[in-house]
Amino acid sequence: GAVVSQHPSRVICKSGTSVKIECRSLDFQATTMFWYRQFPKKSLMLMATSNEGSKATYEQGVEKDKFLINHASLTLSTLTVTSAHPEDSSFYICSATSGRDYEQYFGPGTRLTVT
Amino acid sequence: RKEVEQDPGPFNVPEGATVAFNCTYSNSASQSFFWYRQDCRKEPKLLMSVYSSGNEDGRFTAQLNRASQYISLLIRDSKLSDSATYLCAVRGGGFKTIFGAGTRLFVKA
Numbered sequence: 001g002a003v004v005s006q007h008p009s010r011v012i013c014k015s016g017t018s019v020k021i022e023c024r025s026l027d028f029q030a031t032t033m034f035w036y037r038q039f040p041k042k043s044l045m046l047m048a049t050s051n052e053g054s055k056a057t058y059e060q061g062v063e064k065d066k067f068l069i070n071h072a073s074l075t076l077s078t079l080t081v082t083s084a085h086p087e088d089s090s091f092y093i094c095s096a097t098s099g100r101d102y103e104q105y106f107g108p109g110t111r112l113t114v115t
Numbered sequence: 116r117k118e119v120e121q122d123p124g125p126f127n128v129p130e131g132a133t134v135a136f137n138c139t140y141s142n143s144a145s146q147s148f149f150w151y152r153q154d155c156r157k158e159p160k161l162l163m164s165v166y167s168s169g170n171e172d173g174r175f176t177a178q179l180n181r182a183s184q185y186i187s188l189l190i191r192d193s194k195l196s197d198s199a200t201y202l203c204a205v206r207g208g209g210f211k212t213i214f215g216a217g218t219r220l221f222v223k224a
Binding site: 032034036042043044045046049091093095097099103104106107108109111 | 159
């Protein structure tokens, strides 16, 4: 199956700093990528939908100025958590679709801890 | 009302038991339906897609009732390795997928 990678897999940062998470489709072109956030023992919450070359569409309640998403190429989307605070500590997971099949491929996730 | 709702669980069952997971969705325009399995601190893995005609994959059977907006997953002869969180997922147009809160399953020897 298709492979999606995320980097870093784990990051610890100080409150007030910004953190960038990369999501890459390794063997296919991802026309659409999705960013999810998952708090402990909770479900995946969709944050935004990212289409290559256009602005991301954010879900209700997600601050677009705090969670900056860039999908500059068909294989890379980035999520930047700006001015991170402890309440932003979470598991961030991306997924990607090629549009050619019905499959949604998930990255392994990035665990963010803000101290 | 949440878009996708699942039994809160957790389910604690002995090996060999049959366990059923239920899920309801609110958007009647939803187009496709899935069950995912998520192990602790890992990304979700697709278990199976769900069709109105029902589909079976070994010990796993999934069913969709569009009229009732209800999805089910049945695991027969449960194994220790089935212990995980099972997530119901519903997709509309544009591949946007909404997940239920998940039901944790513990299978014990």
